[in-house]
Amino acid sequence: MPDSLGKILKRIRESKHLSIEEVSERSRIPRNIISTIEEDRLNEIKSGFYAKSFVKTYASFLGAVDEPGVKAYLSAGGQPAKPISDAYTRKAGAPQIGFSAVTKHRKQIAAVIMSIFALWVLFAAIVWAGKVIKKKAIPKKTEIRKSADIVKETKKEVFDLKYDSVELEVFASDNTLLQVTADKEIIFKGVLKKGSKETWKAKKEIKLEAGNSGAIKININGKPAGFSGKKGEKKEITVTKDGIKN
Template identity: 30%
Template sequence: MPVSAYNATQVERLREIGRYLQQVREERQLSLEEVSARTRIQTRLLRALEAGDVAELPEPIYVQGFLRQYATLLELPDLDLSELDLAPRLTKTAPVRGEVGSPLRPFHLYVTYFALILGAIAVLSYVLRPSNSSHSVAPAPSPTSVTPTPATPSPPVAVSPSPQVTPKPTELRVHVELTGQSWLQVVADGQVVFEGILNPGATETWTAKQTLVLAAGNAGEVRVRVNEGAPQPLGKPGEVKEVTLTLANPTLPTPPQ
């Protein structure tokens, strides 16, 4: 991650927090490997957190979650992370110009209406005009008896059943089940609806109208089911992963082999 992703104040505060976490860890005689096994954060990322080496760290939003997960393990609930302010800024997407247009009445429609009115007047004048020529009315022909010919019945036409159309979903419904501990963030329609650490066995459900973004620090322990689909892991064990689901494409990526 380039240093430019953090400002100078964030880098200095991150290094202070990293030194403090390292000091507490060593006082409690915990190795980086033990912390990694209990938090599912890779050892190299823990080392970078303690050193404040932002060049080796992922996106700031993941760093914020790792620090909280690390502080929870060391039982430091009062650790102040507010000065870091690493959470992403949520911006509203401007509407695309031309999606909704105001109804306009083209000029040629008025011309068409005027022509139709003139035509109607001309037809009405022709119908109401009196006839000048007299014509003798021919007598109606006498009816003749006609023997009806029996109709040959048509063979029945086979009608194929219409295929059943599956209704399209009107919202995204995501069910999450944790098989191991993981940090998780959920953004529904541009709003953060959850951010924290979930323990094994925890289950949660979120809904969204258009988009839903899932970000996990330990994707292999997060099983996700979208709408009525089958549950599948969000990624590999220990993997930091983010997935965006939309109403038009509510499917997860292909599970890792």
């Protein structure tokens, strides 16, 4: 019987002897999202943008981006891919292990390495450009600043030039219940353990609900944010690329 997108990814994960928990921890994809993908319940993810992003991230982690079923789904703009034939399923089999597998897939491996290097160069260029722009935009210390609003406006302009989305980093100094909603889609709900650090992204905004707000600190787009709470205090905030809304 032809395999669906979810079955393809589940088969590859199991062939690598990886549990859902291990994949979630190493790829930063929530466990419930992995289960949703493998059970072919992508329609439960309200945003097609996020559904496609999760599938692409999961497939990249498993090295399954070039699988016909996966490639068809991604190239179709997130529409469900047609199942692959039984003939391909029999041909694919279990992945080779060891040096022979590396030799067989050396072109794909080289392409991945080159892609990572290109992304690193692009990131370095963006950081460098951001520093140059920031240096030109912020007045010298010897200049008189008439109000704090001028400084805030300057920083905001530099911030917006560098980011067109919002990235939230959360650091936990103690265990805390946490719910994270990205663009009105819940992407994490559970306990963030002491010493943990998690990162989430959204196109417009992220809503954070913490049961122990005194135990967490946050960065917004790589910069520390003024978030404070008391131990055991429940607190909710909404974060955009401009900072904390409330």
